[in-house]
Amino acid sequence: MKLTGAEIFVECLKREGVKTIFGLPGGVVLKIFDVLHQQKDVEVILTRHEAGAGHMAEGYAKATGKPGVALVTSGPGMTNVVTPLVDAYMDSVPIVVFTGQVPTHLIGNDAFQEADNVGISRPCTKYNFLVKDVNDLGQIIKEAFYIAMTGRPGPVLVDIPKDVAMNKGEFHYPDRVSIRGYNPTYEGNKWQIKQAVEAIHKARKPIIYVGGGAIFSNAHEELLEFAELTQIPVDMTLMALGAFPGSHPLSLGMMGMHGSYASNMAVHFSDLVIAIGARFDDRVTGKVSEFCPEAKVIHIDIDPTSIRKNVHVDIPIVGDVKTVLRELKAMLKATPNGNAVEQRKPWWNQINEWKAKHPLTYEQPPDALIKPQYVIDRIYQFTKDKDPIVSTDVGQHQMWAAQHFVLNKPRRWLTSGGLGTMGFGMPAALGAQAAFRDKLVLCIAGDGSFQMNMQEMATAVVNKLPVKVFILNNHFHGMVRQWQDLFYEGRYASSYLDTVPDFVKLAEAFNAVGLRATKVGEVDGVIKEALKVDKPVIVDLEVDPYENCYPMIPAGGSNHEMIIEDPPEMKRGEKPASKVAGEDKDAVLTA
Amino acid sequence: MEHIISVLVENKFGVLSRVANLFSGRGYNIETLSVAPTLDPSMSMMTIVTRGDDKIIEQIVKQLNKVIDVIKVVDLNESEFVERETALIKIHTRQEDRAEALRIADIFRGKVVDSTPTTYTIEVTGDVRKVEACINLLQPLGLKDLVRTGRVAIAREPVRQAAAQPKRILKEEK
Numbered sequence: 235m236k237l238t239g240a241e242i243f244v245e246c247l248k249r250e251g252v253k254t255i256f257g258l259p260g261g262v263v264l265k266i267f268d269v270l271h272q273q274k275d276v277e278v279i280l281t282r283h284e285a286g287a288g289h290m291a292e293g294y295a296k297a298t299g300k301p302g303v304a305l306v307t308s309g310p311g312m313t314n315v316v317t318p319l320v321d322a323y324m325d326s327v328p329i330v331v332f333t334g335q336v337p338t339h340l341i342g343n344d345a346f347q348e349a350d351n352v353g354i355s356r357p358c359t360k361y362n363f364l365v366k367d368v369n370d371l372g373q374i375i376k377e378a379f380y381i382a383m384t385g386r387p388g389p390v391l392v393d394i395p396k397d398v399a400m401n402k403g404e405f406h407y408p409d410r411v412s413i414r415g416y417n418p419t420y421e422g423n424k425w426q427i428k429q430a431v432e433a434i435h436k437a438r439k440p441i442i443y444v445g446g447g448a449i450f451s452n453a454h455e456e457l458l459e460f461a462e463l464t465q466i467p468v469d470m471t472l473m474a475l476g477a478f479p480g481s482h483p484l485s486l487g488m489m490g491m492h493g494s495y496a497s498n499m500a501v502h503f504s505d506l507v508i509a510i511g512a513r514f515d516d517r518v519t520g521k522v523s524e525f526c527p528e529a530k531v532i533h534i535d536i537d538p539t540s541i542r543k544n545v546h547v548d549i550p551i552v553g554d555v556k557t558v559l560r561e562l563k564a565m566l567k568a569t570p571n572g573n574a575v576e577q578r579k580p581w582w583n584q585i586n587e588w589k590a591k592h593p594l595t596y597e598q599p600p601d602a603l604i605k606p607q608y609v610i611d612r613i614y615q616f617t618k619d620k621d622p623i624v625s626t627d628v629g630q631h632q633m634w635a636a637q638h639f640v641l642n643k644p645r646r647w648l649t650s651g652g653l654g655t656m657g658f659g660m661p662a663a664l665g666a667q668a669a670f671r672d673k674l675v676l677c678i679a680g681d682g683s684f685q686m687n688m689q690e691m692a693t694a695v696v697n698k699l700p701v702k703v704f705i706l707n708n709h710f711h712g713m714v715r716q717w718q719d720l721f722y723e724g725r726y727a728s729s730y731l732d733t734v735p736d737f738v739k740l741a742e743a744f745n746a747v748g749l750r751a752t753k754v755g756e757v758d759g760v761i762k763e764a765l766k767v768d769k770p771v772i773v774d775l776e777v778d779p780y781e782n783c784y785p786m787i788p789a790g791g792s793n794h795e796m797i798i799e800d801p802p803e804m805k806r807g808e809k810p811a812s813k814v815a816g817e818d819k820d821a822v823l824t825a
Numbered sequence: 826m827e828h829i830i831s832v833l834v835e836n837k838f839g840v841l842s843r844v845a846n847l848f849s850g851r852g853y854n855i856e857t858l859s860v861a862p863t864l865d866p867s868m869s870m871m872t873i874v875t876r877g878d879d880k881i882i883e884q885i886v887k888q889l890n891k892v893i894d895v896i897k898v899v900d901l902n903e904s905e906f907v908e909r910e911t912a913l914i915k916i917h918t919r920q921e922d923r924a925e926a927l928r929i930a931d932i933f934r935g936k937v938v939d940s941t942p943t944t945y946t947i948e949v950t951g952d953v954r955k956v957e958a959c960i961n962l963l964q965p966l967g968l969k970d971l972v973r974t975g976r977v978a979i980a981r982e983p984v985r986q987a988a989a990q991p992k993r994i995l996k997e998e999k
């Protein structure tokens with residue numbers, strides 16, 4: 235059967251079960267959009283910026299576990315999607331991005347809107363393809379989805395020149411593909427798993443350190459069983475939140491730079507670290523040479539390069555987390571060691587002491603400025619029974635959300651970890667909402683981050699994606715200001731965002747709903763109101779601009795040396811003056 | 826420490842850049858690199874000479890294996906191997922030096938591959954020490970130009986296995 239490249243493209247998406255794609259057209263992809271326009275199986279969500287499309291694909295993928303798809307044009311369309319590609323590569327998010335390219339005979343000629351798409355994306359994709367012949371298109375798309383979804387997931391880019399989309403070719407979509415240079419290992423090595431079992435039986439102060447890999451591998455049940463069987467405390471990275479129930483008695487919450495006191499102390503003083511689908515990022519290890527100095531390390535990961543990249547590993551297990559945990563559990567059960575749990579009592583006593591010493595708390599005096607932690611806590615209280623999906627941007631609000639919004643299920647937490655991409659939150663929320671129209675999707679944003687992709691409010695309104703955006707508005711790049719307070723004597727260089735925009739008016743301009751709270755007493759009201767409306771909502775919450783996020787391990791510090799509160803020697807900077815003409819309605823900052 | 830790594834790759838567009846990107850992106854050094862198709866024209870063999878401690882070399886080998894177009898990676902330092910490099914050395918020769926140049930070439934079993942009244946181009950092949958020794962001796966005569974292929978290397982066949990059936994090359998078992 236002969237089809238045009240554009241028809242083949244759409245046919246392939248259908249065979250892959252893709253229901254929704256995110257994109258923005260341009261000259262060389264018009265043919266593809268034209269074909270998409272004439273069918274109903276694949277929904278196209280028109281975004282306002284290609285970065286929005288890329289992050290929406292990521293949000294879709296993270297929430298569903300299925301590949302997210304974006305379609306953009308050549309040149310600037312492609313370059314705009316680079317940030318989401320890098321983001322997805324860092325956080326192992328399976329997305330497939332299709333880019334248009336100038337016709338094959340013009341490639342290399344500096345043609346209009348030509349960019350070296352495969353060259354630009356080579357270092358930030360798991361793999362990429364330039365399709366030179368329409369007859370290869372089906373095979374390539376199959377391989378693209380296969381590579382994105384298998385092994386350690388990641389972004390794949392397929393560059394389609396205009397003539398390939400226009401020309402007719404033979405449609406061939408293989409049922410399965412095999413690539414001789416690509417054979418991910420799923421089964422863990424039995425001998426190593428046996429070593430792990432022995433180490434677990436012997437350990438007196440063990441800790442489980444879970445990363446995002448546990449979520450990609452759908453291993454939450456196996457993880458829960460493993461932890462309950464062994465009664466070992468669980469630390470989660472930012473990416474792993476939800477992989478293990480945050481409210482479970484074995485959970486110590488998030489670890490790392492802004493992790494809980496107990497979680498960081500526990501990993502530091504442990505004698506056995508069981509790392510599961512994690513990659514020992516520097517935001518987790520702190521100073522590598524002082525990371526868990528007395529511990530043996532078991533590392534389970536599907537990507538061999540993650541193992542021994544940053545820290546020494548005693549028992550490496552390359553394999554799929556879910557498969558390995560099953561095997562591990564079976565072997566643990568076969569070699570019972572009834573005493574282990576008993577012998578770890580002192581360890582738990584120690585952990586409970588740490589928990590009691592510095593729990594995650596905050597104070598909210600009723601007549602003081604709104605504390606950002608209080609806002610998160612209240613959103614959590616109002617929504618926890620609704621099983622919401624929560625996305626965040628990047629900064630203090632992200633860390634407060636990670637600390638105070640308790641997640642009990644996987645794929646409910648959308649955040650940019652490895653790259654720390656401001657502007658990720660809102661489009662990611664839209665991607666998740668597009669996948670689950672009936673679910674409650676919340677976005678916890680900073681005023682700085684939100685402004686990086688706020689154009690996508692139009693996408694939300696037009697496509698009836700009723701996300702609830704809560705902006706913790708501190709009129710600062712808050713996380714930057716925090717570092718300036720702590721390490722730059724309070725000089726607020728380029729971190730003050732002034733008093734604009736008015737987010738309520740902005741919401742109204744987009745024909746969305748805008749709400750605002752400036753006092754503690756108003757917080758509950760606006761949250762309830764936001765949850766009632768069946769439209770996209772922006773809630774502007776004027777929070778204490780000088781609140782700092784703790785605990786904090788200073789970059790390069792060791793995990794047991796956390797700052798718990800503003801240090802006495804910290805120098806607070808001066809309140810910046812507003813530069814917005816004739817205005818000083820910045821009441822919050824003056825307060 | 827110096828390592829010679831053989832990398833069997835798909836013979837297709839962009840592969841060299843994937844491998845080169847990996848080294849530059851992660852801050853590893855490439856000292857020499859040579860690439861050519863293998864007996865099976867769908868594959869190429871790259872020989873990469875690099876440097877690093879055990880930890881870095883372990884990462885390099887793993888990272889190379891992770892590249893989807895890479896079919897097999899062998900760190901040749903893990904066994905016995907033979908290596909060769911070829912240099913083409915163009916030297917200025919005054920009349921009185923021409924005999925000396927030929928003598929040096931001869932010592933290293935080099936060949937004169939081009940000659941003019943004032944120059945010789947000498948081809949020399951051998952392990953890297955031999956090639957460098959030859960260059961060093963020729964240099965005082967007046968080096969005009971020099972190109973080197975970079976090193977290629979191949980594992981020595983263990984004597985016992987040599988008699989057995991030839992094995993197919995498979996992707997490294999992980």
Ligand SMILES: Cc1ncc(C[n+]2csc(CCOP(=O)(O)OP(=O)(O)O)c2C)c(N)n1
Binds near residue numbers: 632656657681706
């Ligand atoms: C695209 C991008 N640019 C710059 C940074 C550096 N950065 C990290 S946090 C931050 C401030 C974030 O401010 P805001 O979104 O208002 O959140 P807050 O910290 O105030 O909660 C900045 C600028 C980044 N992470 N991403």
